[in-house]
Amino acid sequence: MAKHPCHSGSGDIGALHNRCQAIARMESSFSVFGSRCGDVTQPSRAAGRLGWNGLINAKTYLDLAPEVNLIIIDQGTSFGGVWGADKIYPSLYAQIKFGQFEYSFYPMRREGITNDGYISGETIHRYLTDFAHDFHLAERTRFNTSVTNVTRLPNGRGWRLDVEGEGNKVVECAKLIYASGATSHAVIPKWPKSNFDAPIIHSQETGTHLGALAKVKRVTVLGGAKSAFDTVFFLLDAGKKVDWVIRPDESGSGPVALMPPTIFGIVNSMDVIATRFMATIGASIMATEGPGYRFFHQTSVGRMLGRQFWKLVNSIAERHSGYSRTPNAEKLRPLPHGNGIFWANAGLGAASVPNFWKVFHAGDCTVHRTGIKSFIDNKVHLDNGTQVETDYVVLCTGFDKSYHTFSPELQRTFGLTTDLDPADKERWAKAEARAEEAVDRKLPTLRNPPLSSGQVESSAHREAGSNHGPSRHYRRLIVPGMAAEGDRTIVFPGFIHSIYTPMVSEVQALWGTAFLLGLLDPPGQAEMEREVAEWNVWARKRYPAQGRKHAYAIFDFLSYIDTLLKDLGINTRRKQNVLAHLFLPTYPRDFHNLLEEFKEAQERTKLQQSGMALEAAPGKTSASGSLVLPVVIFLVIAVPLATWLRSGTY
Template sequence: MQQFSSLSPVLMAPLGSFFLILASLAAVLLWGVSLWNGTVAELFAAVLRGHFEDGTPLRTRYTGIFLVDFPVSLLVAFFFYGTNGSDPGYQLFLIDAYSTLQPAFVWLYVESARMESKPFLIANPVVWGLLWQAFGGAISLPLYFYHHLEWKRSRKSLPSPGEHAQLRAVPLSFIIGAVLPAVVGMLPMWMERSASTHQWVLAAWQPDPVWVSLVQHAAVAVLRCWGRLRSSSSSAPRTGVRRNALLGGSAAMAYLTAALSSAIGHVYVVARVLASNDCLVAFGRIHKQYIEINEGESFYLFFLEHAYLELFTTPCAEQTIDLLLGNGKEKVSIRRLSVGDPGPLGPCWTPSRDGELDTFAMATSYDVAIIGAGWYGLVAARTWLRLRPDANLIILDSDSTVGGVWSRDRLYPNLVAQVKLGLFNYTDTPMPPDGATANGLVTGPMIHGYLQRYAEEHDLLRRIRFNTFVERAEPCAHGGWRLSLRDAPGEAVETEKLMVATGVTSIPNLPDCDRGAATVPIIHSRDIGVSYDALNAAAVRRVTVVGAAKSAYDAVYLLVSMGKEVDWIIRPDGAGPLAILPAELFGVFNSIAVASTRLMTCLSPSVFNTTGPVYRFFQRTSVGRWVTGKFWDVVTSLSDSHAGYSQGDHVSRLRPEVDGKSVFWANSGLGVVTLPDFWRRLHSGKINVIRDNLDRIEEDQIVLKSGKKVAADFAVMCTGWGDHFAMFDDATKLQVGLPLFGPAKSRPPADAEWDKLDREAGRAVDAKLPFIASPPGLKNAHTNQVQPNRRWRLYRRVVPLSHAVRGDRSLAILGQIHTVQTPLVAEVQSFWAILYLLGELELPDEDTMAREIAEWNAWTRKRYLSQGQKFPYSLYDFLPASIARSPRGF
């Protein structure tokens, strides 16, 4: 502020007005908005009633002095949920805000040490600090500047020893009085404490400007005494130049302390955001973790672009709000979303109530039919019924329980998902931690129980028809679909809307070999659960496992744990063994959690992420691509070392065939170690890894193409999955945009227009993502090449293009994306699909949709090689908010 003393009165007046305007704008933005959105009213209500809205008690008495206790209680209420660990996003916001404004303490004290006349009122560091704590630094700081303009200041040629002592004391007082209380108050996760204790800590933290000044005064007194002692014992007095140098060094040290404190806070926040897989912490939040909709309340739904949403409840029953969904041409406006009130989507989002609809008539005609009762089918049913509570809806599933791949009959001991607790549940329904492994992974029984409870709590079980296999799905002449059922030949189900949520792991695929003379029991990996006792029988000593998928690794581990000898047959002309990540990287970071972070989306070339400076650095610069490559080299090296491929035993034959970056390319898929002794058992077990093709099975002999025979008491086929779209004939598949399955029969000629789009899309992907423009050569690339007319042709992996063009909104395909974020993708994709089926989304033109399809196909086959040729693969490419705002979405 020294420079202000030289300003003429003509300039000082408008400059002072400028600072007053800044303070007024800050007051309007901060407190005006807080008054408008009800924050201030809720804070006052919490203090007056002595508890928060959720019932948590709020302490309102600290000193017994109302004028002190009331404002302190307001501040405690304001900071409570941002500092007790319950809201990580709010917590990081507070840390970043304090990292920005806390150094103002240092600046104020340095300025006060330089003044001949000490500042007073708002310019006093204590007064200003308290005003900042109460009203915000953006309001108090301009007022501070305004007040300085009124001063007529002069400086001595040399600072007095007292000023020097004040400057030397600033770093200590700042650290003890400002930084330390903030750390203790804002990061309670470092220690366990009750809500009452935490409120005491927050109350003690609020007057931290006072603590800074007290420490400052004490330190100044000590330094002055020390200075007098040194002066009396020194024979050579310091020159003015030397004293000025010492003064400058003390001021610099004070500023350096503030800069380091601010940098640490900013780096901590940015690192947490980049490395977080918690959507509440990401730059664009997409959901609230816990939400309840109670009878009599209305609520807001804030739709972010492309179907992402946040839910907020409010007691204001008359409040209405316009909602906007989409980007560009995809928009939907929804009004009047009070519970039970009719809107353009009908009676919206009515909560289920016990006792209603106790019976459910199994009609043959339905408004909507959903095939599949797994992650996608269940959330799709619940979402549809929240939008259309009176809909006549049925779910058809071939299993006897809910869950799909996690149904009861498919569970067996040691079946553990490759995902950590907290990353494998719907956003509004947390998964209970009971049953998790020691390293926090969720188990098969946990997932089945979770989905069973989800179906029960949302009244879905009575709408599910179990043990029902859909044999055929045919379009009706009058619109809609007709479903023929295998278990009821004389019965057909007609539905206006059809959602296919069968997933990719519903139909077993058995190898094409002669099994007519086999006497050995043969099962698919899907049936390990129901065949567990038979496999574990003492008579079964030697088991043959065929395949190299993750299910094969799990089956071999299970069999070795049973004490069986295993012959593991992997065909040499396939994609080979898959890459397997350790459960934790460097023994600290959960692999799937890391794969779900925003940082990973920068290091994995994706069509979802082709804008912004981070993308340009990592994907468009040689330095960034070098960093990206080295990152994946390190991750692959860690995985290979953890597996022990170099030990020279049979496990060495399981090394992925894409060397160097096998974890990145995931050419044959990607797995994660789910049990701590996984590789140890595979190394020590009696396992014979054979790279050969299956020819036939004769009695109890597995005959290979090479002529070799392998004796077996049991055979487990881990050979992938079959045609889960078998309910559609080939003509319908081609029309819908689904790939044909099985060996090439008579294929229709490739579409020249699609060929052109595919070539253009390939060039566009190469230009945007040069890292994957030159993928590694594959040993058997020709065997995994998908014919152009067998590629997926679904807009957003959901909408049949031909149907969309002619306005037929009767069919949606769900759950075909291979991703580590299944539950969340299921929620978002289902919601978007339902809005499409209901006619609430305006789709872009045919050319735009076709180009989106072609670009996705080009990217996924370049990015994931063999797997990307076959499926809509998207392992690492989960963007919590950016996908929602891109024109691609799911």
């Protein structure tokens, strides 16, 4: 067997630790690994590609430990992750505005942009490929390789990675970054099937079936996620007849809630979401300080205004979608009816592709609110007794977490599964009971979510295809028990669901690398476990179905970024005054000096520890400015606008 350059072959783990520091990360369904003698970055065993999380983790580790000899292992043949060359198709657009979907220090070329400002899949793929080449990650990459199993070396002194593909069969390393991301492991349900010749594919395979799909006339699409909306649009725009199957409300989480691409054709919807005002009014567990929080969440007047604001947003979205135009479109109204945007029960998206709703309303699409029973005699048999003829089936059934490379025992150790030992189950149950009291106190709006816990819990498990819920990781990155014991050998970035993927990935990479290199000290185990329990309780109350399955933060990415930056000693105020800070959209370019700021923070900490006087951090200003003017603006504009929209006279 050929030896990895980081593997001495001597079995001397102490020597290995001194000679090599390895990172490993799972991208999509792969994993990325790196070491001082040979870093390895690889996506795990499903159809994944090296994307946002893997690339920035590799670069950030190299920035802080430049002596590392990084090797990137990837099962695929191209960079991009979910934006890999074989996963994109002509009508696939990111649901986020140009300028917001990039790393802070690496601007995206202005190409492939819609009139509303949304970015094509081709543009994103080129961006990530260019990034890999410009930062010399491409020459470190081994494609067509996968990691099949991850185990701990004796005495917990490192990791053994079983590798299939080009090169070595075994890699031993001291540290592992397991960043397979949120869209790594496709969920493919099983149904009875006989005498059924039509192809059945997962939505991630659409890009490799374009030729075959062009030749068919009728396609069945299953699922209510954003990928289903994208797939249905692609098929309708190509003139296909579509049967769209979404489970009924009583047994599923329903269709995703969709924002319009712009508000009244003036302001891009993602610019609105990318303001800290949205984090303040959106009931984030990470934004529970300051006058804005106290007004909107701790006073009855503030909560009333918050409810009116979200009803206004929901009204704008529903009028744009036109759910009430036909009984068919009505079946796509998100849960809970009347406030689906705020709760984002099945998730939140944006109608980023041009003319989405126009194409849907004009296209030959039948929405079936039922489930699939079987595939028999070349027909799709539905639970309600309907039989549908089809030439193709596309499963938009989402993704599970790619933890399959770890044994069940390690999954329990790492907080990756709900299948706990009795003692741990009781301990976490008590922690979550205390956390529920804290969440209800801090965010009374979430005290009684509108959907029954039984419905969303059943739906969440069925959709996920496993018993995996949100992981028990401090800051969504590290295992509390291991970190408390001084174990800095593993982090888990990329498992948080957020529309600001590049920026969240960048800050997670800096936090995770700082932890691995001993440049960041987390609190004690009790405090870390309190934070974990509070997050998971909050997530399932804030986003009833999605929050049970994932670390979901669709409206909360800025408050999450701020939390990590505070841990790193980096100033979170990126605007010049309080109004700009609250109401202007935050772009990645606002964070373009993070690495330098982190190094300055490290120097300030060293000086502080040595007892030397410190000057205030450059540009740091108080974030506690008065909210009197913002509240007046809200009252003067939002309330009359809500009344006007409800009147239907415009």
